[in-house]
Amino acid sequence: IQMTQSPSTLSASVGDRVTVTCRASQSISRWLAWYQQKPGKAPKLLIYETSRLESGVPSRFSGSGSGTEFTLTVSSLQPDDVATYYCQQHNSYSPYTFGQGTKLEIK
């Protein structure tokens, strides 16, 4: 299963609503996770099973979608959200492939 993220780079202003899209080459039902990674750090889980927010993650992050198309939304961009974001399909019966990443910057 191939995962395709868009855009590869995103520049937005503090307070903006930001959306990242992830498409799967075939249906993965709801088995989609989103990670945030800052330079020199391990990936941090934000959302799993499409829309379940990991404990401790700010509520400005949300996920939606099903089947082959998924989105990560940041409702009000904060300076601390500057990072690279990855989607990953986590169907237990398939390899855990990743999207290529979206680098989020502040204008």
Added chain:
Amino acid sequence: EVQLVESGGGLVKPGGSLRLSCAASGFTFSTYNLNWVRQAPGKGLEWVSSISSTSTYIYYADSVKGRFTISRDDAKNSLYLQMNNLRAEDTAVYYCTRDPKLWGQGTLVTVSS
């Protein structure tokens, strides 16, 4: 504490071999599928290999197929990655993962002469 701890990384010459280990604790190891993921310097996350709970299903990325072997020892709560015929492009931080919620801290593998 629920955790995964990788070890075994280091510097190896091209064509060499290395065996990574991942020690698990705090959960019933034998009931989970497990994975190796890597990240080359400045690059994205790349899934490397997966093994099912019973070792029945094993998958490899095309980039490592035929060179890497994943295995597990449920008695030792450990996951392994035997890496042979290493190439410069295998240089990366290697992570052991159970599922999206549980990752190790990573171990660095550097392939260089």
